[in-house]
Amino acid sequence: MRATGRWRVRDSDGRWGLGLAALAAVAIPFAVIAALDPRIGLLRPRPADDAVQRSGPGAVQAPASRPVEMPARLSDRVSAPSPAPLPAPLPAPLPDQPPGEARPPAPERPCPVCAAPAITDAPLLIRGTLPDAEIQIPDVSAERAAQRERLIGWTAHPDRVPGSAATIDLIGLVFTAPRADGTGYRPLAIDLAGAPDRAVVVMTEQPVTLALTTLPPDRAGALGVESTAAFGLADGRPGLLAGFRALxxxxxxxxxxLDPLRFGPKISGPETLREFCAALRLWAVQFGLPPGRTRYTLIENPTRIALAGEAVQTDGTARGRVAGRRLARLCRV
Structure with a gap:
């Protein structure tokens, strides 16, 4: 039955089309349920072995789908209660113990499988734990104490030093040549026989052994020492030293x-000059003289120094001298 160029699926009364529409409306929901129900498995993913592969060049294998995990049942989610632990049996009573009392617990034995603490032979690290930042040296405190006591025994009574000299010569020692092997302290001979009215204060930064000649030979308080290093006396005697300051x-x-050329604050700095001038005033007070009666001389690598009046004779190299009012103005005293 064809009319106006198209087909019509119905009878002469128009009831076939309505019956097919009703059948489709009932069948479609069942088809959807059957397709989506995992128990039927129409759309269940197939394993990779069952995947259809295309033959020929350029064929692409379909990736295996991840299996769908079924939700756990409610009965699987709820865990069954664990049974209550049974009480531990009481230990049997001792023969001389009443039946109602329990045996005391046995003393704990050491664990035979517990790991013992590791014992290492690594040396103890002391970096950063030293008490100070000075260069480490052997302990010579006992030797220094003995040297100090010996020098104190050769120092004159403080009442004998003032007035023992009319002028003070501060002599700075600079050593640039290496010391000969096996000589110990550097030897330095000081001769004051030609200047009985002058006293000498030696300033040094290296260990020296001083030998002093005076006139009269038992002159008291003719030598003072200002040193950052140890020093000794070749022929020590009581009353020889006027005093000493040594680190x-x-x-x-x-x-x-100091070098006289470095006296200025712009070169040596005010702190260095202040320390030098403080020492100058200290020794002037020790000898009972005004600071203007002092003189400073710098000598390089000497082994002998002799004073004859105001002249200074030495086998070293004289580096400079400052004295009198100039030195007093420099220290503002």
């Missing part, structure tokens, strides 16, 4: 050895 023997501070 190895317990002095809190010592004046630096």
């Amino acid at each position: 190895p023997y317990g002095a809190a501070e010592v004046a630096p050895v």
Whole structure:
């Protein structure tokens, strides 16, 4: 039955089309349920072995789908309660113990399988734990104490030093040549026989052994020492020293050895000059003289120094001298 160029699926009364539409409306929901129900498995993913592969060049294998996990049942999610633990049986009573009382617990034995602490032979690290930042040296405190006591025994009574000299010569020692092997302290001979009215204060930064010649030979308080290093006397006698300040023997501070060209604050700095001038005033008070009666001389690599009046004779190299009012103005005293 064809009319106006198209087919019509119905009878002459128009009831076939309505019956097919009703059948489709009932069948479609069942088809959807059957397709989506995992128990039927129409759309269940197939394993990779069952995947259809295309033959020929350029064929692409379909990736295996991840299996769908079924939700756990409610009965699987709820865990069954665990049974209550049984009480531990009481230990049997001792023969001489009443039946109602329990045996005391046995003492704990050491664990035979517990790991013992590891024992290492690594040396102890002491970096950053030293008490100070000074260069580490052997302990010579006993030697220094003995040297100091010996020098104190050769120091004159403080009442004998003032007035023993009319002028003070501060002599700075600079050593640039290496010391000969096996000689120990550097030897330095000082001759004051030609200047009985002058006293000498030696300023040094290296260990020296001083030999002093005076006139009269038993002159008291003719030599003073200002040193950052240890020193000794070749022919020590009581009353020889007017005093000393040395760092190895317990002095809190010592004046630096200065070149007269570095006296200015712009070159040596005000702190260095202040320390030197403080030492100058200290020794002037020790000898009972005004600071203007002092003189400073710098000598390089000497082994012998002799004073004859105001002249200074030496086998070293004289580097400069400052004295009198100029030195007093420099220190503003």
